[in-house]
Amino acid sequence: MATPLTVRVVEHQAAIFRRFWRGSATFYVLNPVMFLAAIGFGLGGLVDESSGHVAGVPYDAFVAPGLMAAGAMLGAGAESMWPVMAGTKWVRTFHAMVATPVRPVDVYGGVVVWTAVRAFVGASIFLVVAAILGAVLSPWGVFAVPAAALCAAAFAAPLTAFAATQETDARFPLIMRIGILPLFLFSGTFFPISQLPDALQPLCVLSPLWHGVELCRGATTGSIDFWPAVVHVAVLAACVIAGWRWGTRSFTRKLSQ
């Protein structure tokens, strides 16, 4: 049977990754683990001393799934912008792909799928480390891994689509600073959103990361209910689908004129 065209692009991304996996490992695994050590255990010790628990669990168990989802988002942010610019303009490897049976939509799909795969692998390793350190409270925690991958895809799909509409990388740092970073800080990653001013709390529903964090946390603490989980998955899936529709168009426009 023929290998799907999208998978052939994923193979390319994986080959590049094999070349640079050391740098990526730092980004995907070491950074979140360092965050977990500093914030979960360092800061967490203080938090637990003063208040006992956060949202009913020790602080390290609270923050670990938040970091897991946030790490997936950060990875997706980095993977979906500069490397896409390299593929369309700087090194033009995407142009090489569309000269073969691969179509622009397959290039788009391959990039997004690979970003999700990488997030899946990164989250798996993070989960193991967090479990060893006692920050995973429930065997349901394994579902946090696909949740983190879905969270990554929810960002990768629209950002990859967007990156192909750009002629330069001038706007990418802006997206990181005014988009990704505020989400990182205020999506229930480090503290429950109930700490936010009342007026701002409903806005968290708009953050895909909040849905990802809730899913991961629900899994690792074993506290999630069915219907909220369905809603979180649906919101993240909607981001993927909307991004995908945009991406098939933006990649076709960019690569086949």
Add this chain to the structure above:
Amino acid sequence: MSPTPLIEGRRLTKRFGEFVAVDGIDFRVERGEAFGFLGPNGAGKTSTMRMIGCVSPISDGELSVLDMDPRVDGTRIRGRLGVVPQEDTLDLELTVRDNVLIYGRYFDLPRSEIRERADELLNFVQLSDRRDDRVDLLSGGMRRRLSIARALINRPELLLLDEPTTGLDPQARHLVWGRLYQLKRQGVTLVLTTHYMDEAEQLCDRLVIMDDGRIAAEGSPRQLIDRHSTREVVELRFLTDEDRDRALPQVAAVGERFEALADRILLYSSDGEADADRLTNDGVRPDSVLVRRSSLEDVFLTLTGRTLEE
């Protein structure tokens, strides 16, 4: 001519908004020939190539490639083509060999077959000793040869080359030409664009001269020269424009035709030596005189009034 050409374009048109890049051209490429699109930058050559390569949708007219319609069979057609783009699209951070291996996977070839073929192809383009080097360490000529090797991974019947030697030094160009000539002898159909008339003369069995989105003439290099130019050309160079202008009436009186360019006069003639002697006897004193055979450059100049390099 065979009944079904490998590529056939009829009133083929490419528009980008209001701009017409390719303006209703007709051409056919037969199996096994080396076919060229010769023309200056902006003539519509690359747009034509991208339509043939099924990466750019046609705006109007008809196009058939390998007896299929690019609008519906793009993926299938591309699976049987080799494409060497004008700007390199190699993975700079990967090794020479990995570039070929990964490219082969786009065609879904089995890994073992790709590995075997990759070694053959790197040998063919004389890059075997660089196979484990990263591409960003290679010279321009080596990269172009790697692009050619990569494009051959799927054993294409048809190889598309957009400006295959632009930007290469003479030695690197000759290496590329040598490989392309070899491929032609193996029966691969070559379609190339170029703005170098020597490249067109070296490689092309048949070519079309493109200018401003249209085809100005079509034929073999020999036919085009016979049809649109004289056998020989006398190039007269002058130190000043005044000297050149003073010589014009006498030049006009001999030969068949002349073109006055910025730095020289081209006198078209059936017997260059005789006409050059005559001008000397008439008292014309150019700084230098060169008698040469007519080339495609002269054909282009005759047809469009401009030189290719402009």
